[in-house]
Amino acid sequence: MTLVEEPDDRDGQAAEYALGTLEAEERLKVQALMAADPRFAETVRDWERRLGELNALIASIEPPADTWERIKAALFASAPAAARLRVERSLPLASIDRAEVASLRRRLRRWRGATAAITAIAAAFAGVVVVRELRPEILPVQLRPKERVQVVEVTKTVEVPVPSPQPAQYVAVLQRDAASPAFLLTFDLEHRVLTVRTVGAERQRGKSYELWLISANYPTPRSLGVIGTEEFSVRRQLASYDAVTINSATYAVSIEPVGGSPTGVPTGPVVYTGKLIQTTPPGFANQSP
């Protein structure tokens, strides 16, 4: 698949993205470009505005009554939500309770729009997306293979999150070497939800992949659960770890019997590892590494 494209093609892609005719992979790529290039994002929005008038041709249909109940439950689970949402962003992570993380789990599983850009940018390092099309300054310099196993370095220690219009996002590429990324982890700091995307890992017949957190704060690796067959899975288990641990930990994937390690520690070979790095969206110059 050729990924080098002419400017004309990018304009056509913007138009087709807004129209909706692109396949999943192309949509991811457009979303990554939008995150990296505000002018391109504007081109897409212009198309959305032009074509969006057609919504008037679509008949309105009443949604089920409980749709609103679920939206309310997800947003305003414990009032007063508006104040709470703001406060949360300025509080240490430990103050976010597990229940709240759980309530966001479903939303985030489907939350491709925002995470897609991050995963696609991460994919750039794997040669999936042409790096030169993304603004080089958003690509952490440190994202270079240093040794055979550990290829992702932590670019900065994460402090308590500051209030911001967009939550900080972190990404880890778990891989054996630079040419074979296997899993992309994206981490939503605001909600401490880790999303796992299988990108290159081969399905293991009769085996399971299990994700581990390895930290100097714990004597043994801590299981974050078995990586399911679904492309995305969300790990609520991180809710019990503090931010420094989460950000300094090494994430590793081992091959285990189906259903995960029977002993609570890795029993099979560790095949992929990586660390979280912050990806800084445009407009977040103050958070640049």
Next chain:
Amino acid sequence: MLTPDELVGLLAAVAKGDQGAFERLYAATRAKLYGVVLRILRRADLADEVMQDTYLKVWRSAGEFDPRLATPITWMVAIARNRALDLVRKKSETSIEDEPGALDAQWDVANPLERHEMTEQLRRLLVCLDALEAPRRELILLAYLGGFSREQLAAKFAAPVNTVKTWLRRGLVQVRECLGS
């Protein structure tokens, strides 16, 4: 449906965390957004999920809405459509051929509009679409209204995918030139 100005006011209030405004915004827009996503997804459970995602996003991003760049409803519809499309493109097994209710672009246009929905922008867009040669107009309408991918359009129009891509892109460029903005 409220007027665009009223919706702009509600979005501004939502941006400040006004839950009451959010509920009124939901009441005013839910049926339109549900209609949009249900057409694309054709499954009530998926449409319900996308509705939740969409309104959570609206709640969080209301401050980013700029009335100079979009109307509230086109902004919200774009959010809902993008989420629905991301979902349906991932679910390639939801084949259009399996759907007895496959959409008909002509039917959509024949569908009488409520008078206040016929904005000047829509009228101009329809004039520009009408100027396209067949089948570009039908392709664009099916894609926008029904969420058809290139491959699905190629199957429906019995044309190679690359031909469909060319038709779509030329048609879209013509539309932009015709609109002049």
